[in-house]
Each structure stands twice: as structure tokens, then as C-alpha cells.
Amino acid sequence: YTGEVLSTQPTISEFFSATDEFGAKSRPVGAFQPIYIAGYVQDQFSFRDLTFNVGVRIDRFDLNQEVLKDPFVLFPTYRVQDLASTNLSSEAIGEVPASVGGDYVVYVSSNDLPTASIVGYRNPENNQWFDQFGDPLIDPQDLSDAAGGGIKPLLVTQLSDDPESQSTLTSESFKDYEPQTVVMPRVAFNFPITDEALFIAHYDLLAQRPSTGISRLNPFSYLDLLNSDNGSVLNNPDLKPQKTTEYELGFKQALTEKSALKISAFYRELRDLLQVTSFTQAYPITYVAYGNLDFGTVKGFTLEYELRRTSNFKLDANYTMQFADGTGSGSSSGLSLANAGQPNLRYILPLSYDRRHQMTVRMDYRFAGGQRYDGPVWWNKRVFERAGVNLTMNGLSGGPYTKRVDFRSNAQIDGQISGARLPWQVTFDARINKLFKIKNGNKSIEVYVQILNLFDTQNITSVYAFTGSPSDDGYLSSSTAQAQVAQQASSQAYIDLYNRNVNSPFNYALPRQIRLGVGYNF
DSSP: OOOOOOSSOOOHHHHHHOBOTTSOBOOOOOOOOOEEEEEEEEEEEEETTEEEEEEEEEEEEEOOSEEESOTTBSSOBOBGGGGGGSSOOHHHHOOOOTTSOTTOEEEESOSOGGGOOEEEEEETTTTEEEETTSOEESOTHHHHHHTTSSOOBOBSSOOOSOTTGGGGOOGGGEEEOOOEEEEEEEEEEEEEEETTEEEEEEEEEEEEOOOHHHHSOOTHHHHHHHTTOOOSEEOOTTOOOEEEEEEEEEEEEEEETTEEEEEEEEEEEEEEEEEEEEETTOBSOOEEEEEEEEEEEEEEEEEEEEEEEETTEEEEEEEEEEEEEESOSSTTTTHHHHHTTOOOOOOOEEOTTOOSEEEEEEEEEEOOOGGGOOSOOBTTBOTTTTEEEEEEEEEEOOOEEOOBSSSSTTOOBSSSTTOEEOOOEEEEEEEEEEEEEOSSTTOEEEEEEEEESTTOOOOBOOOOTTTOOSSOOSGGGSHHHHHHHHTSSOHHHHHHHHHHHHSOGGGBOOOOEEEEEEEEEO
16 A cells, blocks of 8 residues: 555455554555467468458457456345345245346345345346346336335345444455457458459458556455445456457449449447446445446448559549447546436447548659659759659548537537537648659658648637537627626626637647658668
8 A cells, every 4th residue: 555566466355354563454456467368360362263361360368357246236145046045034035036037136125134125136147127026127226215225235244333344345255357258250352243343341350458547456446435435437357358340342343454443331330348337226335437338330331443653643532421320439428427326328329430421532643763754854854753742632521519508518408419510621731752762772862841731721620519619619698608797897808818718729620730851761
């Protein structure tokens, strides 16, 4: 607890039981030592007209730490199969509903077991709640109400009223993290339909490990919960990898000897995405932690045109239409709902990165060197040899945001969540460069000028939810603001300063930037 580096790797049991020379808890915390093992094999081969690229990667991911046996109860509990060995009366146990499994957690009406009755159950596999009749519950608050206020799981040992009750939390409540093995196949193939057309398809499964910052075991968090401190989002040492499954089908057609058109459709399925989760009616206190809760889908199609260099000119153009929907855009997008203690309801909504239309056009004009140079000659000099200009246009339709009925951040939603869209963003970037060959070898020096946002376009990246404007949140037009302005020594100064404050530069993309550079290629 003093921050001193340990020479040993203490266990979770030592964290709860170890003491110093004065008999005080020393609380040693083990180092975070996850274990990652991965390997892959891949091969490309042809069979008749088919060309295959096939491989598989296997990841074994072990956080190598202890996790709670039951994230909803900090102490060992009796399950349905253990009821006969408890102090509950035979009348209280009664006949367990057929829909209730033997490993379900039991909840009772009172901590005085001889007089208590069963009020419900919970399936630890999916944390689905049931009443005493085995009927599913949407909100576990019903079990808390049935217990007279305060959820009461059937604990193996009843807690005392001792203020040092945190000492009752032991390693018996924990188990080792279960290593996750993910098999990720990859299959891609293509075959010619005609001499000028090609069919393309691929399938991929990808996995991403949870970040260290939210998956490391912090045993002090559980002591905080015992002291009724649940004010922050807890790490979850039992997080699983996030998975993405991707499918794509495509068709490529040669238009001329130097141009081709490609059309493809894709579908991505995102599962086990990280999101803050409310462990509502957890014992001894409701808390919020990260969990593998979210899912989503991304689907769309892409149109690509390619023109190989012709008379010094080269062109690539790409248009993508996509629909990205899911239950959360990031690991903290559901924080407000979780902090409200509401059940973890999932709704399919447009994700924050759902850009319906994306367009990219790259144009490149340059002169070759040596005998292939066909540019102007001035003063017997090939002034534009190995020189060129590249222009890139990026067009992006606006992302979703949620409108509000007034300027307050917690105001009622106007329409649907993520039902409004930001304006389009269009940017042109230019790069002009020239290579100077060095006589010995293939070395060269490049001199270039790069201009980002060539036309200094004011692209809007964020707006205020009420007005849809990046520079006005709507407050000054409200009756509340009018009364506030009237009380100021200088009304105009107050208005000017307020407008300056809300017109944040972070609501806009970067303005024009010019970069000069020299590169050495070898």
C-alpha cells in the first residue's frame, strides 16, 4: 500500500490476510503479468482457375489473475442444489420451479434464515433474474422490495455488524481467470469469370485483447464496495477479447488496358465489445464496471475505379456506402444509463463512426526520368524530371448526434437518439515533390511541399445538440439568459465573451497547413 516494489508475487489470499509487524493489514498487491501466446500458418496456392489464400491464427489470452466467482455477490453463496444443507425451513424451500437450474443463486426475504422465505433466483451464466415462481424479471429491484429493501442473497456465512466487516472478504470469493483461446481462420479466393473479369471473396475472424487500463485486477475496489463506495467505474479483471467477423464479395472488371472497375459488398459482425455495465442489485452495493456487453454490425458496398498511369496521369477513385449500427460506440457511451442504476437494456442505434457516404479521389500527375521524360526542356534542362503533383480529395458525410429540445445538456431528446447528422466534410490535400538522383547507387534526395486542407475549408466536427451549430449553443436566446444578461455591468461584453467561449476551435477540423520537407532515400 506504500507503493514499494515487492520482490515476491503475492496472491489474492495474502492481500486479504497478510499483516505487518504491528498486526495491521499490509495489503500486498501482485504485479499484472498477463500471458499472451499466438501462432499462425498461412499459404497461397492455386487449383485450376482458383487462387486461394488460406490461413489460421490461434491466440491464447490469459490475464493470469484472480476474478470474482460471482460479480453480483462479493461473498460465497448457496445455490439451488445446496438448499438442503442450509438453515432455511422446508416450508420456505418448498418446491423449486422446474425452470430454475441447480446452479442458480438463491435470494431470500431475510437474513434470519429459519424464518426467511425464497423470493427469487438468478442464473449466473447470463445473469437473468427470476421470481420465486421461476418467471423472468426485467428489473431485480422486485427482489429487493420483496426483501423489505436491500437485496439478500443466500450467503454461506452471514455478515456481522462489525465496522471492520471488510475483513470478512476472503480469497474464497475469487477464482483464477479462465484463459481464452480464439481460433481465427482466414479464407480468401478469386477466380476469373472471363479474360477481363475476376470474382473475389474473403472471410476473416479477428480478435482484440482488452486494454490493460481496464482489465487489471484492483482488489482495493472490492474493499471500497464493502465501505459503500461505488462512485467510479471499476476495472473488470474478467474481460474477454472483442471479436470481429468479416465477409466480403467482390467483382473486378477491366474496362480498358489501363483501367478497371471493382464492386464489392461487405458485412462485419462485432461481438463482445467493451461497455460500462451496471451490476444492479449487486451485494452489498450496486456498482458500475466494464464488461463485454455491446455488439454491432457494419454493412455496405464499395465502388472503386483505377486508371493506371497514362500520359503521366494516374487516377484512383473510391466510394463507400455503409451502415454501422450497434448498442454502443465506445466503452463509456453507456455511462449515464449505468450510473442511473437502470437495467442494461440494449438498443440498436447508429454508431458514432457511422458515416453513410465516403468518397476518396487521388489524382497524380508526374514526369518520369531518363529516356522516358516527355516534359518541357528549358535552357537544355529537364526541369520537371521526376517531379509531380498529387491531389487527394476526401469527402465524408456527417456522423450522427442526438438533438435536444433546449440548451441544457440533460434536456429531453428531440427525436431519436443519434437521429441527427453533422454536415459533410470535404477536404483537398496537395503534395508537390521532385526527386534528385545521386549518381552512385539508387540513392536520391526528395524535396517536397505538402498543403493540407488546400482550400482552407471550415469543416465542422462537432455541434451543440440544441441548435446544430458549432458556434451557438442557444443559451443566449433563452429567457434564463436574458435575465442573466440584464444583471451584467456591460450586457454587450457579457454576450461577446460568452460567444467567444462557446465557439470552440475543437468544433472544427484543422485549417490549412503548409509543410516543407526534404527526404533522403536509400
